[in-house]
Amino acid sequence: MTDQADVLVIGAGASGAAVAWALARAGRKVVILEQGDWIDPSTYPQHRSDWERFRQTTFNRDPNVRKLPEDYPVDVTDSPIDPLMFNAVGGSTIHWTGHIPRFRPSDFRVKTLDGVADDWPLDYWELEPYYDANDAYIGVTGLNGDPSNPPRTPRTFEPPALGATGEAYVRGLEKLGWHWWPSDAALITRPHGTGRLGCNGCGPCDIGCPIGAMSSAHVTYVPDAIRHGATLITRARVRELVLDDRGLVAGAAYYDREGHLQVQRARVTVLGANGIGTPRLLLNSKSARFPTGMANSSDQVGRNFMFHPVAIVRGVFEEHLNSHQGPVGALINSQEFYETDPARGALRGYQLQLVRDSQPVETALGRGPGRRLPWGKGHHEAHRKEFSHGLTIVVMAEDLPEAHNRVTLSTTSTDAHGIPAAKLSYTLSQNSRALLDHGIARATELLKASGAHTVTHDRLTRVAGWHLMGTTRMGTDPSNSVVNRWGRAHDVGNLFIVDGSIFVTSAPVNPTTTIQALARRTADWLVEHFEEVAG
Amino acid sequence: MNATGSRSDQPNGTVLSADELSLLRAVQDRLVPGDGQMPPAHATGAAIAVDTYLAERTDLRTPILGALRAITIATAVHDPAHAGFAHLDGASQDAILHEVEASEPVWFDCLLVQTYTGYYTDPSVQAEIGVPSPLQPAGYASMMQATFDERRLDRVRATARPWREA
Numbered sequence: 001m002t003d004q005a006d007v008l009v010i011g012a013g014a015s016g017a018a019v020a021w022a023l024a025r026a027g028r029k030v031v032i033l034e035q036g037d038w039i040d041p042s043t044y045p046q047h048r049s050d051w052e053r054f055r056q057t058t059f060n061r062d063p064n065v066r067k068l069p070e071d072y073p074v075d076v077t078d079s080p081i082d083p084l085m086f087n088a089v090g091g092s093t094i095h096w097t098g099h100i101p102r103f104r105p106s107d108f109r110v111k112t113l114d115g116v117a118d119d120w121p122l123d124y125w126e127l128e129p130y131y132d133a134n135d136a137y138i139g140v141t142g143l144n145g146d147p148s149n150p151p152r153t154p155r156t157f158e159p160p161a162l163g164a165t166g167e168a169y170v171r172g173l174e175k176l177g178w179h180w181w182p183s184d185a186a187l188i189t190r191p192h193g194t195g196r197l198g199c200n201g202c203g204p205c206d207i208g209c210p211i212g213a214m215s216s217a218h219v220t221y222v223p224d225a226i227r228h229g230a231t232l233i234t235r236a237r238v239r240e241l242v243l244d245d246r247g248l249v250a251g252a253a254y255y256d257r258e259g260h261l262q263v264q265r266a267r268v269t270v271l272g273a274n275g276i277g278t279p280r281l282l283l284n285s286k287s288a289r290f291p292t293g294m295a296n297s298s299d300q301v302g303r304n305f306m307f308h309p310v311a312i313v314r315g316v317f318e319e320h321l322n323s324h325q326g327p328v329g330a331l332i333n334s335q336e337f338y339e340t341d342p343a344r345g346a347l348r349g350y351q352l353q354l355v356r357d358s359q360p361v362e363t364a365l366g367r368g369p370g371r372r373l374p375w376g377k378g379h380h381e382a383h384r385k386e387f388s389h390g391l392t393i394v395v396m397a398e399d400l401p402e403a404h405n406r407v408t409l410s411t412t413s414t415d416a417h418g419i420p421a422a423k424l425s426y427t428l429s430q431n432s433r434a435l436l437d438h439g440i441a442r443a444t445e446l447l448k449a450s451g452a453h454t455v456t457h458d459r460l461t462r463v464a465g466w467h468l469m470g471t472t473r474m475g476t477d478p479s480n481s482v483v484n485r486w487g488r489a490h491d492v493g494n495l496f497i498v499d500g501s502i503f504v505t506s507a508p509v510n511p512t513t514t515i516q517a518l519a520r521r522t523a524d525w526l527v528e529h530f531e532e533v534a535g
Numbered sequence: 536m537n538a539t540g541s542r543s544d545q546p547n548g549t550v551l552s553a554d555e556l557s558l559l560r561a562v563q564d565r566l567v568p569g570d571g572q573m574p575p576a577h578a579t580g581a582a583i584a585v586d587t588y589l590a591e592r593t594d595l596r597t598p599i600l601g602a603l604r605a606i607t608i609a610t611a612v613h614d615p616a617h618a619g620f621a622h623l624d625g626a627s628q629d630a631i632l633h634e635v636e637a638s639e640p641v642w643f644d645c646l647l648v649q650t651y652t653g654y655y656t657d658p659s660v661q662a663e664i665g666v667p668s669p670l671q672p673a674g675y676a677s678m679m680q681a682t683f684d685e686r687r688l689d690r691v692r693a694t695a696r697p698w699r700e701a
């Protein structure tokens with residue numbers, strides 16, 4: 001048993017780190033439990049010539065491939081998409097392309113505007129100052145003034161020039177007259193903060209940034225939280241939350257680095273363990289009061305799971321595009337097809353994330369819809385024609401919440417500590433399928449307008465489950481939601497959730513900046529109301 | 536690694552026997568032959584790389600050792616003189632590889648994936664195709680310093696679909 005903290009934060013990723021920082025800065029005694037470890041910057045693969053092979057192993061995005069001691073398995077036999085995550089200080093912001101578009105105002109009013117899903121119990125304008133504060137704090141690159149989005153504060157750094165890759169995209173976008181804008185990116189192009197260097201465009205941000213240019217949680221919120229007095233305990237695998245006899249959460253039982261079971265007590269507990277880890281933990285926290293899992297009187301914990309279903313469309317060009325150079329995921333965003341258009345045969349919309357292309361090994365192996373290059377006499381010619389001659393469009397559709405898409409506990413597998421693994425049951429809806437089909441056609445049109453001689457696509461990309469949302473959703477009605485508008489559990493007054501689990505709907509954009517804005521908003525509310533809610 | 540940064544001059548494997556390593560080199564030279572400035576696989580140490588992967592990843596052993604075994608058996612069937620795969624002419628070697636690719640597609644694909652991985656992570660190959668080896672600390676710094684021309688967005692500013700107020 002350890003000293004009681006004011007606040008226990010579970011998870012040192014995007015959301016947990018942000019909330020821990022805000023509460024520590026306000027003078028609260030904060031303890032963070034993180035099942036992973038610090039990644040030593042010198043061990044990032046980009047420091048080695050053979051860096052690409054680590055994508056297949058320890059730096060793979062899929063925990064079922066990595067199988068590191070700090071990972072937990074996810075049973076995906078009933079899902080056409082593999083969930084991706086990383087377990088370390090910084091969480092999945094280490095395996096991150098840093099693409100941070102915001103939700104639009106309409107994304108918070110889906111039921112009102114389109115008659116499906118639900119409205120959020122807050123609106124864009126309430127969240128806007130937290131978006132701005134988060135951007136200013138972590139350091140972002142981009143350009144204010146996109147008329148397709150509400151105005152926002154100036155970005156920390158301006159975007160770099162389009163380069164050959166961007167110019168090729170813009171050639172097509174201008175021909176078609178579509179919306180485009182330089183991506184808002186969570187990266188810095190000049191030194192910023194403590195020990196962070198400007199991006200030098202090395203390329204594979206998705207396996208972590210070795211120079212701190214990506215504004216990941218482990219180089220922003222986590223070290224600052226510690227400077228403000230927060231205690232970070234790594235390799236701490238939480239087994240379950242502990243309930244006291246008042247029906248409040250008293251803290252968490254966790255396995256420490258040596259495998260010993262410990263209990264961390266706290267007056268308030270905040271979960272930031274992602275859209276799969278958080279429901280897994282709640283479902284495993286059973287008691288007489290909550291026989292089906294903590295905060296689950298509504299039977300909504302684990303339900304309404306949303307991905308952003310993705311189809312990847314790739315074009316190959318005669319010209320050399322230098323498309324292996326630069327931050328892979330943050331170049332241009334097209335929101336031409338963002339809002340609902342009944343003519344598409346589907347509600348809601350999608351974004352076209354126009355990204356860079358494959359590295360040498362990826363090219364040979366065939367990334368996304370790319371084919372494995374032939375072996376033998378024609379191999380080098382094929383590689384010459386493909387490598388740095390490709391553009392890749394990520395069609396990212398808004399997924400709608402459906403109760404049958406859910407996270408449960410596996411009855412057949414466990415993690416290294418014997419805790420039940422997560423099981424994911426997910427079916428792609430007809431609406432999401434229709435959005436992807438429309439997006440594939442439009443992305444193909446764009447690549448051809450840009451000059452591609454060959455265009456291929458995946459109808460649904462399996463290894464693209466980056467965004468995990470909806471499994472403890474917000475709402476005003478405790479019978480059909482898990483947390484209220486502040487992320488506070490309806491059932492347990494001193495339990496808060498701040499990760500993507502609390503999303504009511506998913507919008508068609510990458511969620512991290514919205515997750516961090518929500519986390520900071522919850523933290524501000526907690527600072528003000530701490531004594532009212534603390535156990 | 537040798538003076539050019541290649542790993543080709545390491546003679547022995549950790550997991551693979553000398554015979555297996557010799558066979559692997561011959562196979563890889565058919566998978567990734569030399570072409571102009573691009574070196575053949577054996578000159579890059581792709582075989583030693585695969586041996587390293589085998590030492591680190593036990594999951595690769597069954598498919599890769601299985602593929603090599605299948606190639607050895609197919610060679611024996613097609614080569615009554617028992618000269619061995621390395622001594623066959625190129626057309627015969629390719630015929631054997633195509634046969635194994637068809638009969639043991641999963642194993643063969645694993646061998647191909649790891650061969651490509653070993654080949655394209657070799658510094659000498661990376662130098663030929665123009666990527667820094669390693670990527671850090673140089674990266675492609677100059678591309679990040681060139682500034683964006685905002686005039687490129689004039690049309691978008693004038694015509695973009697507005698966001699819906701809600």
